Amino acid sequence: MAGVSEEENVTLKLLKQKMHDFTQERDWERFHSPRNLLLALVGEVGELSEIFQWKGEVPRGLGDWAKEEKVHLGEELSDVLLYLVRLSDICGVDLGQAALHKIRLNAVKYPVNTNNSDTNASSSSSE
Numbered sequence: 001m002a003g004v005s006e007e008e009n010v011t012l013k014l015l016k017q018k019m020h021d022f023t024q025e026r027d028w029e030r031f032h033s034p035r036n037l038l039l040a041l042v043g044e045v046g047e048l049s050e051i052f053q054w055k056g057e058v059p060r061g062l063g064d065w066a067k068e069e070k071v072h073l074g075e076e077l078s079d080v081l082l083y084l085v086r087l088s089d090i091c092g093v094d095l096g097q098a099a100l101h102k103i104r105l106n107a108v109k110y111p112v113n114t115n116n117s118d119t120n121a122s123s124s125s126s127e
């Protein structure tokens with residue numbers, strides 16, 4: 001990473017390494033079992049959901065949200081991402097490669113439709 005700003009180059013690999021280091025430095029490896037990480041991940045998804053709870057539909061970009069609310073949202077999204085990255089690592093799954101593979105599968109399952117307006121998951125999955 002020499003000479004390159006870390007902030008400009010956030011990769012899954014970097015996050016994986018940082019979570020690994022964070023855990024080792026605290027001797028928390030024993031807590032980071034697959035099951036514990038999955039439960040932690042689900043808990044953070046719950047915290048993320050709370051931010052949107054009872055608000056009704058919100059506009060894309062969240063233009064009318066207070067800065068603090070957006071900061072909070074970023075924190076909860078990050079908790080979900082970090083536990084997901086860590087869970088994948090502990091399970092021996094290359095998350096980046098798995099996600100690319102899944103995108104390719106999705107494209108085959110949901111081909112670009114020239115009649116575009118009725119293309120969605122529910123219409124395709126019922127075929």
Ligand SMILES: Nc1ccn([C@H]2C[C@H](O)[C@@H](COP(=O)(O)OP(=O)(O)OP(=O)(O)O)O2)c(=O)n1
Nearest residue numbers: 019022023028031044047076078079080082083
């Ligand atoms: N055993 C742990 C505990 C925490 N973390 C890291 C991953 C998450 O990014 C964050 C979660 O920390 P908290 O459990 O304190 O959760 P919050 O940050 O959401 O705090 P709170 O639940 O008080 O809102 O810390 C971790 O890797 N392993």
